[in-house]
Amino acid sequence: MTETKSRLWFTISCAALFMLVLNYQPIHQYIDVIKKQKAVTADGRVDERERLRGMIEEWKEGKEEMPIDAFFDKSWKAAIPGYNGRIVDVEASVNKMIATGAVNPDSMVYKEIPPAVSLEQLGTLPIYRGNPNKPAISFMINVAWGNEYLDSMLDTLDKHGVKTTFFLDGSWVKRYPEEAKKIAARGHEIGNHAYSHPDMKTLGVQRIQQEISRTQEVIEKTIGVKPTLFAPPSGSFNQRVVQIAQSPFQMKTILWTADTVDWQKPSSSWVVRKISRLMGNGVLVLMHPTAASEASLDQLLMIAKQKGLVATTVSEVISSNRLNK
Template sequence: MQFFRAIHLKKKYVILGVSVLAAIGLGAHFLPPVAEYTSAVLTAQTKRELPIYCVQTDEKKVAISFDAAWGADDTDELLQILDDNDVTATFFLCGYWVDKYPEEVEKIAAAGHDLGNHSATHPHMSTLSSEQITQELQGCHEAVKELTGIDMNLFRPPFGEYNDNVIRTAKENGYYSIQWDVDSLDWKEQGVEAEINQVLNHKHLGNGSILLFHNDAKYTPQALDTILKGLKEKGYDIVPVSEIIHAGEYTVDHEGRQIPSES
């Protein structure tokens, strides 16, 4: 209610200003029409901050990502499958997972995979203040840097949840916020064939897609090799997130597609 009252007052002052200018012979054309002014205010107030769900590119490539927040039993097998297929991926790590499984983190880093920030404690970050969000980001960041020397700049919000404040605060901390447009649904544990079909026949799979898996999903170790080979048979190069997103200035459209500013 206060927002619309503010709009009403601003319109009132614009109208008053136009009247005064007209009275002294300057004319109303020196100020924008009230309707345009109001539209500009509304647009500025309602613009949403979005993470990167996929990337605009003419290159036939996709990015594979894993969220690591719970167990670690399958880490060696996943790394071997990726290596066998000559694929580099991105692992989004929670701070407490880093603390609990430092050897696995070192193995992932040594294999050349991206390390990404998945927060320190896996909270619902849209409920946090900017200060609390920063603490979550920096807690994980410092844990990874101390262990591997790597300064991360990729962030995936836990549960895929975010709001404007989460995205802005992540950016202020030097992070690209990354979602996905192809969900393997491996967390649903529907079986190997279901997971393979979910990825390879996904309606959003295309140039610049970002694929979501989890490092501890029940059927992913059995499905991953077939998925990687299937993606390559479709002509896709499989790269980590850092090699698919655009650096520098960019915009994100309403579908979450990252578009470089020069496009």
């Protein structure tokens, strides 16, 4: 009987002591102890890989993100791209840290997780912006005139190390093949801007196909690339235009989020004030090779950088891929 009582009091005392300690020590400290014990082998040696795993499990907290699905924007009747999530690849991180000797949170290796709903799954829709969570912006340039400002704009883009998207009018490429080659040679993405700058939504099927196909042909013959993006002149389109661009030409129809309205010849300061207010994640800025855009481009690129935005091509902005800053 005495032995039973002694065992009972011992159990109660241990439980009381555990509760007392628990009230003063955060639970994660006990978890840390367990992790450290796991990193020690039976003969007392430290298991380096297990030790690193434990550290990475702590460091990755708050750094992983869930993917965001592409969705249909009812107000714009357009598709909004998704955005990949990311998780820490623990084993790849361990391997990297052992190989490089750099053991810190910055050495963690991430793996992208695509969204469950992709842009393609939404169907044939126009696109006017990238995902609102992606810190990217594109100053896309539609070219059908304004050769006198091209060199300066190209130099400004080079100065900032920026590659953007030029949507080229087919008849312009036909008239100025060397100018078109110059744009491509500077590493910029080339898009299709129809052949004769028509009001696309008023055209029949055959004429729509002709406008797109003639431009594809002249760009491919002149530059050697086949555009995958189509920007309807003046933003004029209907569902027939979007459908034809998609099939048979496998091109996405691109609109814009912010318009410089540079063809109205505003001052460069007016353009900067207007566009800087509209800058944000996933924004597509419409420009042309005009005096106003040429004079404002340098400042707009600086403002974008100050806002933490990466200026890049339209294809990159509307991609679900995460930015590799």
